[in-house]
Amino acid sequence: MLRSKKGFTLIELMIVVAIIGILAAIAIPNFLRFQAKSKQSEAKTNLKAIYTAETSYFGENNSYNTFQIINWSPVGTSRYRYTLSNAVNANDLGNLTGVTTFDGWGSGATPAWTTNAFSAGAQGNVDNDTALDVWSITDGNVLTNGFNDV
Numbered sequence: 001m002l003r004s005k006k007g008f009t010l011i012e013l014m015i016v017v018a019i020i021g022i023l024a025a026i027a028i029p030n031f032l033r034f035q036a037k038s039k040q041s042e043a044k045t046n047l048k049a050i051y052t053a054e055t056s057y058f059g060e061n062n063s064y065n066t067f068q069i070i071n072w073s074p075v076g077t078s079r080y081r082y083t084l085s086n087a088v089n090a091n092d093l094g095n096l097t098g099v100t101t102f103d104g105w106g107s108g109a110t111p112a113w114t115t116n117a118f119s120a121g122a123q124g125n126v127d128n129d130t131a132l133d134v135w136s137i138t139d140g141n142v143l144t145n146g147f148n149d150v
Contacts, residue, residue: 036127036150040135043080043122047137050084050120054139064118064139080124080133126150 053070057063067073067084074082121136126149133149 032127033150039079039124039126040133040150042074042078043124043133043135044143046074046078046080046082047120047122047135047143050082051137051139051141054118054120058116058139063116078124079126080122080135083121083123085119085121121146 050067050070050072053072054064057065057070064070067082074080116139118139119136121134123132123134125131126133129149131149132147134146135143136146137143
């Protein structure tokens with residue numbers, strides 16, 4: 001009595017591996033882009049928290065102030081470097097004057113907050129290349145993406 005041989009041939013297995021490879025080549029870049037977009041939510045959430053803290057402080061003291069005075073710091077390990085300026089526009093984070101920073105390791109100089117305006121910014125690397133993702137929010141609750149690194 002002859003028994004039939006069961007199993008897969010080597011060619012069938014190689015075709016399945018090739019199909020899996022093609023699917024992975026399509027899916028991995030989309031997954032990385034989705035992952036980078038989810039990392040951007042950290043900056044947006046923290047900038048909204050800065051806006052809320054600054055607005056609350058302004059309601060009590062009639063002026064805006066630094067991260068240390070308004071008692072704000074990012075939770076956990078931050079991917080972004082946060083800056084706060086008494087300038088009106090913080091889209092160009094490299095040329096700010098009167099800036100205080102919070103980068104998770106310490107803080108910069110504390111400027112004198114004499115104006116009734118602030119601009120907070122966030123910059124960070126969300127996809128491991130040389131470009132930085134840049135976000136800012138103003139005292140008017142205008143959230144802008146200065147440079148989208150996704």
